[in-house]
Amino acid sequence: MRCCQLRLRCEYATISRVNELLAGYHRFRRTGWPQQRANFESLAQTGQSPKALMVACIDSRVDPAMIFDAPPGRLLTLRNVANLVPPYQPDAAYHGTSSALEFGVCVLEVPRIIVMGHGGCGGVRALLEGAPQSAPEFVGPWMQIAAAARDRAREQASAEDAQLFGEYEVVKISLANLLTFPWIAQRVADGRLQLDGAWFAIRTGQLKFLQPDGSFALAEPPLLAG
Numbered sequence: 001m002r003c004c005q006l007r008l009r010c011e012y013a014t015i016s017r018v019n020e021l022l023a024g025y026h027r028f029r030r031t032g033w034p035q036q037r038a039n040f041e042s043l044a045q046t047g048q049s050p051k052a053l054m055v056a057c058i059d060s061r062v063d064p065a066m067i068f069d070a071p072p073g074r075l076l077t078l079r080n081v082a083n084l085v086p087p088y089q090p091d092a093a094y095h096g097t098s099s100a101l102e103f104g105v106c107v108l109e110v111p112r113i114i115v116m117g118h119g120g121c122g123g124v125r126a127l128l129e130g131a132p133q134s135a136p137e138f139v140g141p142w143m144q145i146a147a148a149a150r151d152r153a154r155e156q157a158s159a160e161d162a163q164l165f166g167e168y169e170v171v172k173i174s175l176a177n178l179l180t181f182p183w184i185a186q187r188v189a190d191g192r193l194q195l196d197g198a199w200f201a202i203r204t205g206q207l208k209f210l211q212p213d214g215s216f217a218l219a220e221p222p223l224l225a226g
């Protein structure tokens with residue numbers, strides 16, 4: 001195949017993808033927008049007051065708003081590779097996750113933070129097996145936040161269970177790191193803020209919640225009530 005033919009095929013594929021997204025936008029304008037219009041207008045006028053801050057993975061299969069059936073304004077969503085929270089480190093580095101936490105907790109005063117892991121997490125796989133060769137710069141160092149999860153998975157889990165074990169451990173590490181932020185620890189101590197851990201199964205659509213004994217179990221606590 002000649003180069004110009006390849007380029008044409010490539011351009012056609014790009015246009016198809018853009019059209020697919022535009023078609024989705026047009027569907028939203030036809031159906032979603034009329035349904036949500038009053039809510040959007042109210043939110044535009046009064047501002048947002050989300051019921052929870054979700055720390056979730058960037059994985060395209062794990063959409064917190066869909067999983068919690070949450071309308072616009074309900075969830076403040078913070079997504080990064082493997083739903084990780086770094087430890088409190090106020091220095092001159094660019095802290096995207098920490099700045100989102102500060103905004104949600106100190107400005108919006110969210111009453112809950114939920115860290116949600118998920119099955120088949122590529123970030124956890126990179127933690128256990130090494131970052132993909134095509135992503136050598138940032139994924140590996142980022143996942144070092146959860147190095148203890150990798151070590152525990154190797155010590156305590158079989159090879160088949162290491163991925164799931166690691167996904168659970170990453171949620172626990174993020175929850176522990178949340179408490180290193182003084183303005184989070186203070187709010188948890190005085191009851192203004194609640195922290196929860198969860199894990200979503202892509203294959204079954206089921207959500208598990210972290211229990212006081214450290215296990216994850218199917219449960220339906222009223223996390224977003226009120």
Ligand SMILES: [Zn+2]
Nearest residue numbers: 057059121122
């Ligand atoms: Zn993931």
